[in-house]
Amino acid sequence: MVPVLRYLGGACGRARGGFPGSFSGVCGPASGRPWPLCGGVRSASSSSFDIVIVGGGIVGLASARALILRHPALSIGVLEKEKDLATHQTGHNSGVIHSGIYYQPESLKAKLCVQGADLIYEYCNKKGISYKQCGKLIVAVEQEEIPRLRALYERGLQNGVQGLRLIQQEDIKKKEPYCRGLMAIDCPYTGIVNYRQVALSFAQDFQEAGGSVLTNFEVKDIEMARESPPRSIDGMKYPIMVKNTKGEEIQCQYVVTCAGLHSDRISELSGCNPDPQIVPFRGDYLLLKPEKCYLVKGNIYPVPDSRFPFLGVHFTPRMDGNIWLGPNAVLAFKREGYRPFDFSARDAKDLIANSGLIKLISQNLSYGVSEMYKACFLSATVKHLQKFIPEITITDILRGPAGVRAQALDRDGNLVDDFVFDGGVGDIGSRILHVRNAPSPAATSSLAISGMIADEVQQRFEF
Secondary structure, eight states: OOOSOEEEOOOOBOOBSOOTTEEOSOOBTTTTBOSSOOOOOSOGGGEEEEEEEEOOSHHHHHHHHHHHHHOTTSBEEEEOSSSSSSOSTTTTOOOEEOOSOSSOTTOHHHHHHHHHHHHHHHHHHHHTOOEEOOOEEEEEOSGGGHHHHHHHHHHHHHTTOTTOEEEEHHHHHHHOTTOOOSEEEEETTOEEEOHHHHHHHHHHHHHHTTOEEEOSOOEEEEEEOSSOOTTOTTTTSSOEEEEETTSOEEEEEEEEEOOGGGHHHHHHTTTOOSOSEEEEEEEEEEEEOGGGGGGOSSEEEEOOOTTSSSOOSEEEEOTTSOEEEEOOOEEOSSTTOOSTTOOOHHHHHHHHTOHHHHHHHHHSHHHHHHHHHHHHOHHHHHHHHTTTOTTOOGGGEEEEEEEEEEEEEOTTSOBOOSOEEEOOSHHHHTTEEEEEEOOSSTTTTHHHHHHHHHHHHHHHHTO
16 A cells, blocks of 8 residues: 655745845746846845745745645745755756656556646646657666566556557667667657746746745744734734744745755754655766767666666756766765765765665665766766667767755665655644655656645645
8 A cells, every 4th residue: 555645743915025035026938037036125024925935946836836826815925045946956857757657556656747747748838838748768678677667567557657558679769760679668658848947937927926936045944933023013913934044034824845955954943853854866967969869869768676766877858959868876965966076064964874874875785886886987877878779989978967866765764755744843833834755756746746735735724
């Protein structure tokens, strides 16, 4: 029995007042105004909202949009610590619109992915956002992989993934002329899109409906107000104080956090249990040189190893015409560290003190060493890629971008694969909803996830 949700622990109208880093209007592609958001100069301490969403990534922005469309009379604000929106997991995403084939039948992940893919395609069509439904092949290159491939195909059928078919060598060549393989699953419904563009469109929808976005607002503390602020006309209508690292404050009635790589730390501000903790895994991509991009037409994936949450090194076309190869999966010593030697003393200290991580490493030492080796030596990655496209050589590739994945881990070393909602303790816990884990593929599923979060907000806060 797959759990639907895990629970832990115990509108967009106008903001009342002004705030630094805010923008009260529409910007982005449709308006011609550039990102980031900017504007007001009044003190943040004079601003109040009915609901505040912490986190300006794709899940936070989709949730803000969903809430304002359901509750247009409420004042809702989004707080983002960076000067731009959607710069971390969303902005470093591979861009794949997943079909939902990988996930346990009847699980929430499977349902949200299948539904989310439909919604993303529908949304992009409505908004005129470019995408390519270029399909995907999941290719078995060894005989021992074929039983796993067939099982994956049956899983996809159970999940209701559109257009799936098992194909043999000759049909693989028709789809991908340079790809070798014994058998493959053809997933024609898989696509690619620029998820940051999608997220910024969500933000534009939110603002057009009256929502407010505050950038450069890094949340440091969330607490109940001890008394009514001086000269406050709202009294204790907004009992929660959200403070940033600059000493500025926002008042609100309720808080929803979608903090991604910092979701565990933000949740602890309201007294939540430290577990599950976020462990950052960096994924490094390689780039196929432009003159070699003809070798790949659509997404080409290996048969996944069910022991790990990562799908393996794959070939991914991008909306700009590039081909990404990867990623690997290596432990990152900085939660927002996109270069191999990026380091944060605080993040490293948390990793060392994480008993669950020590157990995970001890159980998967050979896999971890292999990933580190491939990260250091391109020839090892190229050797793996040649299993699928033998024509690729080390002279055909360049080092490319990287992303960092927020992987939730429990104290027993288990990778948390469920959605985790939390609140906290005391009075403040009843006014906060922490989205502590929104597992991959959260970008594909973002619109479906936002509906679930809006439902949870409505039920928990009794709107």
